[in-house]
Amino acid sequence: MAHAEHPVPVTARAKGPLCGRVRVPGDKSISHRAMIFGLLAIGETRITGLLEGEDVMRTAAAARALGAIVHHDGPGAWRVQGAGVGGLKQPEGLLDFGNAGTGSRLMMGVCGAHPITTTFDGDASLRKRPMRRILDPLELMGAVVVEQREGGRVPLTIRGPKEAVPITYRPPVASAQIKSAVLLAGLAAPGETTVIEAEATRDHTEKMLRHFGAEVTVTREGAHGRRVVLKGQPELQAAPIAVPADPSSAAFPLVAALIVPGSDILIESVMTNPLRSGLLATLREMGADITVESETNEGGESVATLRVRAGGLKGVTVPPERAPSMIDEYPVLAVAASFASGTTRMRGLQELRVKESDRLAAVEAGLKAAGVTCHIDGDDLVVEGGNGNVAGGGVAATHLDHRIAMSFLVMGLATQKPMQVDDGAMIATSFPSFIPLMNGLGAEIE
Ligand code: S3P
Secondary structure, three states: OOOOOOOOOEEEEOOOOOEEEEOOOEOHHHHHHHHHHHHHOEOEEEEEOOOOOHHHHHHHHHHHHOOOEEEEEEOOEEEEEOOOOOOOOOOOOOEEOOOOHHHHHHHHHHHOOOOOEEEEEOOOOHHHOOOHHHHHHHHHOOOEEEEEEOOOEEEEEEEOOOOOOOOEEOOOOOOHHHHHHHHHHHOOOOOEEEEEEOOOOOOHHHHHHHHOOOOEEEEEEOOOEEEEEEEOOOOOEOOOEEOOEOHHHHHHHHHHHHHOOOOEEEEEEEEOOHHHOHHHHHHHHOOOEEEEEEEEEEOOEEEEEEEEEOOOOEOOEEOHHHHHHHHHHHHHHHHHHHHOEOEEEEOOOHHHHHOOOOHHHHHHHHHHHOOOOEEEEOOEEEEEOOOOOOOEOOEEOOOOOHHHHHHHHHHHOOOOEOEEEOOOHHHHHOOOOHHHHHHHOOOEEO
């Protein structure tokens, strides 16, 4: 089991209805990309609403090591003076990405296409995660993997070519990280780099490429896929970025309000990008009372203020093709399903095995520790709902995984006995204000 150096056990217990109005921090995916594009642009990129979690701070440190000048002006407000595509400097030491899969994989795309030699490392969780999926296309583009741990794991060292070769690539799994790594590498290549995905994944990289002046075309491919074509070697021009609130973080207060009887909360300005909205669609199918109070646009993304009221949920089957649009939300959906009436089957969850932890195993174990009947059937997770009644009283092992920790703390707000997580330290990677924000709504998490 992976452990933090100083595990911090945290307990959540039922106290009463949640009420109030909250805004969750900036989107993690967009925040990583904001730092990376700031590095690759010419001029000064001004960022507001940046998520100041540990993961994004690792990416900021890497951007500095690669030649960007990064200023912190105040809460969420940052300025990045870029080095420009082709202008990266050879970093002096290794790049330590901590727990951050997105930061490390996207930066591998950047560095693997530049004539520098870069060593990537991370914590015990990152050291277990597969990087071959990124190294394979980078090798096709001319990168040389000088050193790697078994199966392509960090610590690993990549030497980029003098000039990267443009490729057409079909990622073997639906992954925005693979797509983004190839596109970011394609910035340094002449000609067109193409990614063809069988299932559309989050499109933040494509949108930001356009926002910084690159030429990108996106067309439909098959029933659910996309073909993304990037014209290489653009001069990216710095552009302002307003980071909208993270729907993957909003998922925690949202599910908490659905399962704690009598709750009625507002969650402000949550990004509703359709490629990130699978959880909302699923919860609505389950009968959740979620209404849109107002809708607007922030930084090129639609955002909505959501009103969430507790109420009876019923079990559903979640189709596998929905997975890319809610990939990080399955742990907390499994918590919602535990309180529903009837069975919920979440299909096609193989990718959950290679997240910050093996989330399929961690969710199953945590649910069982709370007295929920559930099982893994191939790549599906099947949860028998307790119709509002879940015993709790157990300890969920978090395996250095922030979303496992937050999911089981949300669960403990509605179980008969409190739920404990063995370590809440990793919550700081994506949602440092999680505990005060939840307690401000009336939760008891300590
Ligand atoms: C992310 C993509 C997803 C997601 C991760 C963030 C991104 O990973 O799980 O938290 O910002 O591109 P995969 O692309 O590996 O599915």
